[in-house]
Amino acid sequence: MKTNWVWVLTFIGPALILLxxxxxxxxxxxxxxxxxxFNVFAMTDxxxxxxxxLQNFVELFKDELFWKALINxxxxxxxxxxxxxxxxxxxxxxxxxxQTMFKSFFRTSFFLPFVTNTVAIAIVWxxxxxxxxxxxxxxLSLFGIKGPNWLGDPKWAMPAVIMLVVxxxxxxxxxxxxxxxxxxxxxxxxxxxxxxATSWQRFWYITLPMLKPTMVFVTTMMIIGYxxxxxxxxxxxxxxxxxxxxxxxxxxxxxxxKFFKLGYxxxxxxxxxxxxxxxxxxxxxxxxxx
Amino acid sequence: xxxRRTSLLQEVTVHGFLFVMxxxxxxxxxxxxxxxxxxxxxxxxxxxxxxxxxxxIGNYKELFSSINFGRPFMNTVIxxxxxxxxxxxxxxxxxxxxxxxxxxxxxxxxFLILATLMVPGQMTMIPVFLLLRQLGLLNTYAGLIxxxxxxxxxxxxxxxxxxxxxxELIEAARMDGAKESFIYFRIxxxxxxxxxxxxxxxxxxxxxxxxxxxxxxxxDESMYTLPVSVSVLAGQYxxxxxxxxxxxxxxILPIIAFFLFAQRYFIKGIxxxxxxx
Amino acid sequence: xxxxxxxxxxxxxxxxxxxxxxxxKIWAMGEEAKNLSIMVEKFMKExxxxxxxxxxxxxxxxxxKILTGxxxxxxxxxxxxxxxxxxxxxxxGVFEELSSYMRNSFISEDLFFEGSWQTVKLHGGVYGIxxxxxVRVMFYRTDVLKEVGYDHAPQxxxxxxxxxxxxxxxxxxxxxxxxxxxxxxxxxxxxxxWQAGGRIFDEKxxxxxxxxxxxxxxxxYARFFWEGLAPIGGGNLFQDFASGAVPIFFSGPWMVSMIxxxxxxxxxxxxxxxMPRKKARTSFVGGSNWVIxxxxxxxxxxxxxxxxxxxxxxxxxxxxxxGSLPAVKSVWEYPALAIDPVMKVxxxxxxxxxxxxxxxxxxxxxxxxxxxxxxxxxxxxxPQKAAELLKKDIEKIVK
Numbered sequence: 001m002k003t004n005w006v007w008v009l010t011f012i013g014p015a016l017i018l019l020x021x022x023x024x025x026x027x028x029x030x031x032x033x034x035x036x037x038f039n040v041f042a043m044t045d046x047x048x049x050x051x052x053x054l055q056n057f058v059e060l061f062k063d064e065l066f067w068k069a070l071i072n073x074x075x076x077x078x079x080x081x082x083x084x085x086x087x088x089x090x091x092x093x094x095x096x097x098x099q100t101m102f103k104s105f106f107r108t109s110f111f112l113p114f115v116t117n118t119v120a121i122a123i124v125w126x127x128x129x130x131x132x133x134x135x136x137x138x139x140l141s142l143f144g145i146k147g148p149n150w151l152g153d154p155k156w157a158m159p160a161v162i163m164l165v166v167x168x169x170x171x172x173x174x175x176x177x178x179x180x181x182x183x184x185x186x187x188x189x190x191x192x193x194x195x196x197a198t199s200w201q202r203f204w205y206i207t208l209p210m211l212k213p214t215m216v217f218v219t220t221m222m223i224i225g226y227x228x229x230x231x232x233x234x235x236x237x238x239x240x241x242x243x244x245x246x247x248x249x250x251x252x253x254x255x256x257x258k259f260f261k262l263g264y265x266x267x268x269x270x271x272x273x274x275x276x277x278x279x280x281x282x283x284x285x286x287x288x289x290x
Numbered sequence: 291x292x293x294r295r296t297s298l299l300q301e302v303t304v305h306g307f308l309f310v311m312x313x314x315x316x317x318x319x320x321x322x323x324x325x326x327x328x329x330x331x332x333x334x335x336x337x338x339x340x341x342x343x344x345x346x347i348g349n350y351k352e353l354f355s356s357i358n359f360g361r362p363f364m365n366t367v368i369x370x371x372x373x374x375x376x377x378x379x380x381x382x383x384x385x386x387x388x389x390x391x392x393x394x395x396x397x398x399x400x401f402l403i404l405a406t407l408m409v410p411g412q413m414t415m416i417p418v419f420l421l422l423r424q425l426g427l428l429n430t431y432a433g434l435i436x437x438x439x440x441x442x443x444x445x446x447x448x449x450x451x452x453x454x455x456x457x458e459l460i461e462a463a464r465m466d467g468a469k470e471s472f473i474y475f476r477i478x479x480x481x482x483x484x485x486x487x488x489x490x491x492x493x494x495x496x497x498x499x500x501x502x503x504x505x506x507x508x509x510d511e512s513m514y515t516l517p518v519s520v521s522v523l524a525g526q527y528x529x530x531x532x533x534x535x536x537x538x539x540x541x542i543l544p545i546i547a548f549f550l551f552a553q554r555y556f557i558k559g560i561x562x563x564x565x566x567x
Numbered sequence: 568x569x570x571x572x573x574x575x576x577x578x579x580x581x582x583x584x585x586x587x588x589x590x591x592k593i594w595a596m597g598e599e600a601k602n603l604s605i606m607v608e609k610f611m612k613e614x615x616x617x618x619x620x621x622x623x624x625x626x627x628x629x630x631x632k633i634l635t636g637x638x639x640x641x642x643x644x645x646x647x648x649x650x651x652x653x654x655x656x657x658x659x660g661v662f663e664e665l666s667s668y669m670r671n672s673f674i675s676e677d678l679f680f681e682g683s684w685q686t687v688k689l690h691g692g693v694y695g696i697x698x699x700x701x702v703r704v705m706f707y708r709t710d711v712l713k714e715v716g717y718d719h720a721p722q723x724x725x726x727x728x729x730x731x732x733x734x735x736x737x738x739x740x741x742x743x744x745x746x747x748x749x750x751x752x753x754x755x756x757x758x759x760x761w762q763a764g765g766r767i768f769d770e771k772x773x774x775x776x777x778x779x780x781x782x783x784x785x786x787x788y789a790r791f792f793w794e795g796l797a798p799i800g801g802g803n804l805f806q807d808f809a810s811g812a813v814p815i816f817f818s819g820p821w822m823v824s825m826i827x828x829x830x831x832x833x834x835x836x837x838x839x840x841x842m843p844r845k846k847a848r849t850s851f852v853g854g855s856n857w858v859i860x861x862x863x864x865x866x867x868x869x870x871x872x873x874x875x876x877x878x879x880x881x882x883x884x885x886x887x888x889x890g891s892l893p894a895v896k897s898v899w900e901y902p903a904l905a906i907d908p909v910m911k912v913x914x915x916x917x918x919x920x921x922x923x924x925x926x927x928x929x930x931x932x933x934x935x936x937x938x939x940x941x942x943x944x945x946x947x948x949x950p951q952k953a954a955e956l957l958k959k960d961i962e963k964i965v966k
Contacts, residue, residue, distance in 0.1 A: 007470045011387035012399070014380040018440035023406040026417035030409070040927045043637055043659040091311055094304050101305065107553055108546070109312040112319045115495055115545050117538035120325075123531065124318040131800050132740050152748075152800020154945065171315055175488055176447070182484035183454050213450040221443070224407050240749030241799075242945055243938065249410045257412060257634070259931045260655060269413045276408040281401070330829040356601070419635045428641060505628050506635045510620065521625040522600065 031273075034266035043260065056267035066268065068243050069251040072158060076247070077226040080162050084169045084222065085215075091170065092177030093207065107178075110171035121164075122235035126151065129160050129236075154244040157237055161245050164232045169225075173218055180214030181207070216287045223279050227272065248272050326350070326536035333531050349536035353523060359540070361512065362519040366498060368431060369515060373438040373497040374490055381441060382486065385448025386478050390460055400449070406442045419506060429509040438497050444489045451485035452478060487555040494552075495545050517541050590618045591868050592643035594633075597626045599647055599855070602888050610875050617868060637661050644863040645872065647855045650686035650922060651754070651929065653695060656858075658927035662694040663859040668870045669693065674877055679894050682852035682920040689925060695856035696873050697894035699885070701819040702920045703758060703850045704912055705840045706826070708814035708833070720840030721815075724762070724787060727843040731796040734814060743796040745804060745816035746788065748944050753933025754851050754923065755817065756940055758842055760784040761849035761921055767932065767961065768924060774961045777954045780846075786950040787845075789943040799944075805829045808837070817842070819853070820892055823909055839912045842919075852920035854894065892917070928964050935960040 033049075034056055036042075042049035060066050091110065095103055113121070128135045129150040137147030148156040188206050197205070208215075230249040233239055239246035239254075248268065256265025320340060325333055327345045388400050418437055427433035455478065463473050479486070504515040514522075520537040595603050600623030607619045622643065624632050630652070636642050637659050648656065656662070669675060676684055679697045687695040707720050715733035717726075731743025747755045760766070765781030768774060775781065791797040798813060807813035809830040826837065842848045857876065859869045875881060882893040883901055892913060893899065904910045923929050939957040942948045948956070 004470075005393070008387055008391055008393045011383045011391070011470070011474075015384035015403075015440065015445055016399070018380070018436065019403060019406060019442065021421060022418055022437045022440045023409075023414060023442070024402070026414035026421070027406060027409050029417045030413040040655055040658045041660075043634075044640070044661060087311070091308065094308055097304070099301065099304075100308070102308075104550075104553065106308050106312050108549060109315045111491075111546075111549050112315050114492075115499065115542045115549075116319050116322060117535075117542065119534060120322040120538055121318055124321050127803075149800040167314065170311070172492075175491070179451065179484040179488040180454075183451065183481075210454070213453045217447055217450040220404075221407075221446075228408075228410050230410070238750040240941065242749075242941055242947065249412075252410060253412055254934070257631070258934075259928070262416075266413065269409055272410070273405070273408045277401075277405055280404065280408070284401075331831055333829070415631070416635055416638045419639050423639045423641060428639075502628050502631060505624065505632055509622075509641065511622055518625070521627060522597075522623045 030262075030266045031270055032266075033263050034270045036263045038261075038263035038266075040260035042262075049263065052263070056264050057271070059264070060267050060271065065243060065246065065251060066248075069246045069248045072244065072246055073227055073229055073248045075158060076162055076165060076229050077223065079159075080165045080169070080226055081219070081222050083162075084166050084173060085219065087166070088170045088173035088218075089177055091174040092181055093203065095174070095178060096181040107175070110174050113168050113171050118231065118235060121168075125164055125236060151237055152241060154242040157241060157245045161229075161232050161236055164236060165226070165229065168232070169222070173222075176218055177211070177214060180211050184210040212287070216284070220280055220283050223283060224276055227276050227279070322535045322538055325531055326539050328532050330532060346532075349532040350540075352533060353520070353536055353540065357519055357523055359516065359519065362514050362516045365431075365434075365504075365513065366516040369434045369438075369504070370494050370498040372431070372435045374494045376435070376439045377441050377444055377493050378486055378490055380439065381444035381489070382448045382452075382479065382482060383474065384445045385452050386474055388445070388449040389452035389455075390457070403442045403445055407446075415502075415506070422507065428507055429513055430507075433507045434504055434513070434515075437503065438493075438500070441493065444493065447489055448482070448485060451482055455481050483555050487552055491549060491552050494548060498545055499541065588616055588618045589865060589868060590620060591645070591865055591872060593619060593621045593872075594624055594629075594636075594643045594646040595621055596624050596629045596647055596649075596855075598889055599891075600624065605888060606876065606881065606885065609881075610872060613875070614868075614871070619872070640862055642860040642862050644865045645857055645859045645869040647698065648695060648858045649855055650683075650853045653686055653856060653858075654689060654925045654929055655927045657689045657694050661860050661862065662689075663861045663863070663866060664692045664694060665696065665859070665870075666693050672870075672874060674874060678877070678896065680852065680896060680917050680920070682917070682922050683854060683894050686852075686854075686922045686925060687856050695858040696877060698855045698857050698876060699891040700852055700854035700894045700917065701821065701892060702852045702913060702916050703755075703817050703819050703842070704916050705842060706808070706816050706818060706822060706837060707840060708808065708811055708837050710836045711811045711814040720838070721843055722841075724843050724845045727815075728787075728790070728796075731791060731815070732794070735794070735796045740812060742798045742807075742813045743815060744791060745807070745813045746791055746797045748792060748797070748799055749937075749941060751930075751933050751937050752940075753929075753936045754853070756784075756788060756936060757921075757923055758817070758850050759788050762842060762845040762847055763787070764846040772965075774958050774965075776957050776961065777951075782950050782954045784845075785940055785943055785953060788940060789950065792944045793946065809833050820890075820909075820913055824890060839909055841912060841916050848916075848919050850916050850920040852917065852922050854892070926965070931964050932961055935964065 035051060035053060036049040037052050037055070038046075038049040091106075094100055095106055100106075131137055131147065131149040131152065134147075134150075136150070140147040150156050150160040184207065188210070189202055192202050192206055228249050229247040230253065233245040233247055233250055234253075237245045239250050249272070252265045252268040252272070255261045255268065324340050324342060326349055327347065328339075328342045329344060329346050329348070332339065332342055332344065384403075388396060422428055422433050422437075425433075427436070459477055459481075460473055463477060468476075499517055500515070501517045501521060504513070505518045508514055508518070511519075520541055523533075523537065593603070593607075600621060603621050607621060611617055611619055629649075633646070633652070633656060637656065642661065653662075674696060680700060682702075683697045683700045687693055687697060705720060711734070712718075712720070712730060715730060715737070717730050721727040721730045727744070734743040735741055760781050763780040763784040765778055765784050766775050767781075792799060798807075804813075804816060805826065808816065808826070809832060823839070827834065842850045857873045859866055859873070863869055876885070877895060879895055879898050882895045882898045883903065885891070886893050886898065887903065892910075893904070899905065899910075899914045904914065923933070935957060939948070939953040939960070943950050943953045
């Protein structure tokens with residue numbers, strides 16, 4: 001088919017214009033900032049920000065805390081992503097079965113972490129994770145395990161943050177998977193059943209391949225989202241103890257909005273952007289090859 | 291359609307797993323509701339009481355007596371529904387184009403859109419504020435709505451979903467001489483119901499709860515949305531969790547109602563009959 | 568024809584001048600914002616033709632609201648400003664310098680507590696007027712301390728340490744005192760440094776955190792954690808205070824009504840006391856100031872409002888409405904404050920209270936302090952080594 005540019009522009013034009021104004025231009029503006037020493041004194045008088053070239057980046061690579069944040073963030077991604085995918089895909093498949101009862105109830109409860117107020121979440125979680133009388137350690141004690149001092153121990157704080165990350169993401173991704181599953185035509189399953197396929201085979205040879213676009217979407221968004229880890233450590237630990245839960249965006253936020261070093265913060269944003277886009281491209285390339 | 295046979299053991303395992311997951315999701319929510327009915331003395335009692343011994347509606351009374359929620363509520367309804375409607379429209383249009391049109395630079399433009407998700411929101415806050423001021427949109431509904439409409443997330447999701455719609459359906463319609471607008475409205479939209487429902491839920495919820503942006507755009511209190519008004523009020527009580535939680539409940543109750551309404555569209559119903567025949 | 572035109576113009580001018588309402592826009596936060604309407608009513612009654620609009624902003628987002636407001640120059644006439652926010656936002660050059668206004672006014676430096684006045688002074692000028700103050704004191708359980716042989720609050724560093732030791736020895740999950748160990752606790756740690764005689768900068772702006780006094784404060788603070796006298800991880804301040812598990816903590820006046828509200832069962836079993844003494848009993852003073860933005864077209868009116876809020880009778884009324892501590896010293900002599908035992912301690916503590924260096928980099932320094940002290944708490948570094956690293960951090964920050 002020959003490209004009909006009128007239709008192309010009609011369909012993508014509105015989205016493109018809005019994105020241009022509210023995202024693309026502001027992002028370029030902030031990328032430019034990464035080459036300046038924009039700080040508190042330049043906030044009202046931009047002429048005071050000097051062009052410094054790559055100095056922010058040089059400094060960034062010497063910044064001990066930035067490396068710490070980098071490692072922490074990847075730790076979270078590597079652990080949280082497979083766990084989230086496994087749990088939410090399982091939930092979605094189970095909810096999509098004919099025989100499952102109380103579907104509406106389950107769907108609604110999976111939706112709740114998404115709407116529950118963050119203050120409430122933070123309070124409940126710090127209570128759940130309390131070493132002395134929290135629910136989690138009480139549960140572990142039933143098996144004779146002495147639970148760790150979750151938020152007080154630099155070794156255990158990150159696993160605790162990851163638990164909250166996964167908890168918040170599972171319901172949300174379940175709903176996304178569910179939408180994908182809804183689009184797999186029934187006749188495929190019916191045909192497979194006639195051929196005598198087991199339910200495991202049906203999952204492996206029909207569900208997973210048909211779910212590929214959703215899977216690509218979900219995992220790509222997870223790379224993008226988890227590498228921007230911010231809210232969970234901000235709420236639970238503020239990056240502590242001993243900076244063991246300091247994430248890249250938390251560090252960026254601190255530099256930019258607590259210390260007003262917007263130039264330096266922007267250079268963090270640029271590095272983060274480059275890392276995320278490299279990984280995202282890799283993910284999309286892999287998807288094409290499969 | 292025939293029901294597949296399953297064993298009792300399998301059903302027990304499946305439902306057991308789902309119940310455990312559901313319990314984990316509901317717990318904080320229940321705690322929030324229960325706390326909103328507690329007096330301060332009862333909040334920190336251990337072990338926690340899920341049902342308050344001396345339930346009180348004092349927290350709600352306090353909130354409703356000191357503020358008129360009418361205006362903020364209407365503001366939120368207007369803003370959240372406009373964002374949802376517009377975003378669904380433009381992102382399904384763009385999603386269709388990216389999934390089914392072939393044009394030069396398609397993947398590059400698409401990746402550019404995707405790239406906007408890779409920069410943390412904090413970085414764009416100030417530039418967008420300055421832009422809106424230049425456009426004269428501060429303190430207006432347009433200023434509250436437009437930045438929320440542009441969603442790369444929604445476009446990406448719609449594109450992925452529309453990819454799974456068989457090309458044969460579209461090609462057949464084009465053969466019959468259907469215009470792209472006809473295909474979009476008569477084929478793509480009806481077949482995308484589960485996806486549209488999903489992003490409608492996410493977009494509506496997200497813009498309903500959105501807090502920082504409405505506060506920054508609003509130059510006086512008449513433009514406040516529900517979460518802003520509630521947090522102004524609840525913030526006054528500092529650590530008084532009862533009132534804080536009552537405030538949260540007021541904000542999210544309408545969303546849960548919306549979800550219960552919207553999830554009807556999750557019902558499996560796409561037979562893709564056009565292909566079978 | 569000409570005459571009628573003139574008459575019309577005259578009438579028009581008359582109408583405009585007599586009925587023109589001038590609108591004063593104020594940003595205020597939290598509890599202050601809501602209750603401010605009572606004072607605003609009174610102000611408008613005293614000043615006919617003036618309309619005051621208060622925009623209430625939640626504390627949780629006030630920082631971002633002010634920041635974007637400044638970046639876009641969309642600001643009200645005046646605003647409430649947290650004392651630790653004075654320096655960073657002041658450095659952006661949006662506050663009106665107020666010395667010239669003070670020349671023809673009853674408002675002068677000696678009206679206010681010294682520590683509080685420090686927070687309005689930026690690079691030599693006066694950029695705000697104190698509104699209310701807060702100061703950290705020691706909260707303690709009288710009954711629990713009696714159990715371990717203290718019929719008074721610990722008065723010195725030695726007593727506090729000794730009491731904490733005895734309190735922690737009561738059993739498992741029992742502690743002496745609650746101290747912050749993670750997050751940003753520069754404002755919580757600094758009183759200990761001041762008490763020991765330490766300081767961050769000297770008069771020549773040289774960094775002095777490696778002085779023995781400062782190092783001693785780090786060690787004293789960390790020792791409570793090393794020996795299990797202060798809890799790490801979890802717990803709830805109110806709950807642990809009510810149960811007696813952690814019977815001592817340091818906090819500000821807002822805690823008084825909160826303890827009454829949240830844990831009424833311990834009424835009469837707790838009290839407040841001055842900070843413990845090493846060389847001094849210095850505490851941290853905070854609170855809020857009034858600032859006028861230099862973009863305002865109603866600066867005279869804004870100043871009039873500040874004068875109104877500073878008048879002793881109005882400061883007293885404000886104390887009665889929300890219970891925040893008056894910044895004006897003379898108000899403390901009114902019986903409403905003078906006979907209240909808690910207020911007495913707070914008033915006493917205010918006489919020995921400091922604010923951190925009023926420089927825009929304070930937040931960054933506070934972060935560095937927290938990071939290094941935390942490393943000592945977790946025994947990753949010795950106090951001496953941490954102080955040396957902290958010195959380097961701070962020198963780099965202010966460079």
